[in-house]
Amino acid sequence: MKGLTVALDHIGDREAAALIRDGKLDDLLIDSDAPRPGTLYRGIAERPVKGQGGMFLRTPDGTAFLRQVKGLTPGQALLVQVTGFAEPGKAIPVTQRLLFKSRYAIVTAGKPGINVSRQIKDDDLRDAALEAAHEALENAPLPDEAGLILRSSCANASPDEIAEDVEAMARLAAHVLSDEGAGPEVLVEGDGPHALAWREWVEEAEVDSDDGSFERQGVDEMIADLRRARVALPGGYSMIIEPTSALVAVDINTGGDTSPAAGLKANLAAMRDLPRQLRLRGLGGQIIVDPAPCPKKDRKQLEGLLRAGLKRESTESILAGWTTLGLMEIQRKRDRQPLKELLK
Incomplete structure (x- = not known):
């Protein structure tokens, strides 16, 4: 279909x-029952973490962890946003770089300026989106030191849809950024x-x-x-994806193919599907891939294919390289909960 x-x-x-x-x-x-990414808190600073440049915060949903803190003191109230899901037993990851995101617009706190997605190449479409945004901002001005990004989806939207979205996000940002409360509170629930x-x-x-x-x-x-660890690939090949407490192990197999090119063909099939499988299964952290046997000269081809797939992902993913044992290392942000945990 x-x-x-x-x-x-x-x-x-x-x-x-x-x-x-x-x-x-x-x-x-x-x-899930966990705090959703995008949730905005008024958090209360509790204690710094020596050696990590971070601080634990108190929120209505439990302890949060904020990195790269300067000038914060225990007891201070501050606005933070959830960036991903916490690993079991760990604090909620948060940031002070607040984003108010919708379908067509993103308001960026602390980053002034109005920008249009580079994916919109047509000058007329860019101008139409900017005009709609400026009209909306006359009704709902951006907060001080806040900016606006018009997303690529504006290319297929009407001026009224863009204006409505921009105005809604600008009003939401103004309301949150003017907060003067004292105790921990959920200010905006994530989508x-x-x-x-x-x-x-x-x-x-x-x-x-x-x-x-x-x-x-x-x-x-x-x-x-x-729910199954085994993933069938075209050509009769397969890969096994097994999360452990320390990492995600991926094993690529050639199946019944005994031809000289079997290893390369199985690895290429796996590289094409691996980003989708990680996305659907909600897997992140350290990922170790054990490729099917193939010559070292083929590694560059495998890297190029996998990098291209990871680049299209909205989740930040880094291909770190190869170990001395010939394993591929990937680091992927944990912005989703593992599917197995959600379907228990």
Whole structure:
């Protein structure tokens, strides 16, 4: 089945959204009980962490950890935003670089200026988006020292849609940044899966939002496949993806192919699908890939293919290189919870 489909449903009592591209699951969002990324707190500084340049904060959802702090004193109130999910037993990761993000606009606290996404190449579209933004800002000015980014999705939006979004984000930012409260408090709740789907999946798609959409679109079966460690690849190859407490291990296998090029072909197939698999399974941290046997001269080709795939990801991912034992090392930000934890 060609084209894009967005399915909005629930798994148990959890809100969930799925993006299906040409009949294959391309992205999956499932709500959790943990604080959502994007949540804005008024936190209270508690104590610095010596040697790490950070500080623990008190929030309504528990202890948070803020890096690169200067000039903060215990008891001080400050605005912070959740950047990702905490590992079990660890503090919530937060930042003071606040972003107010919607489908067409991002208000950036502390970074003044109005910018348009470089992905919008057409000058007329850029000018139309800027004009709509300036009109909106006449009704709702940006807070002092705040800026605005017009996202690439503005290319397919009407001036009214852009203006409405810009005005809403500017008003929200002004309200939050003028906060003068004292105790810990949730000021803005992060977006759930349905809101995130509207915000981030901006390509034209068929939307199935009625109850039972996951069953109708085959998402339930696709999720069942993600519960398995083994991933079938084209050509009869496979890879095994197994999270451990320390890292994520990926083992690539050639299956029954005994030809001289089997190792390279299996590795190429795995490199093409690995970013999608990590995204769907919600895996991050340190990832170690054990490729199928192939000559060292093929490593550059594998690196190029994997780097290109990781570059398209919204999650920050770094290909660190190769170990002396011939394993690939990847570092990936933990901005999602592992799928296995959500489906327990």
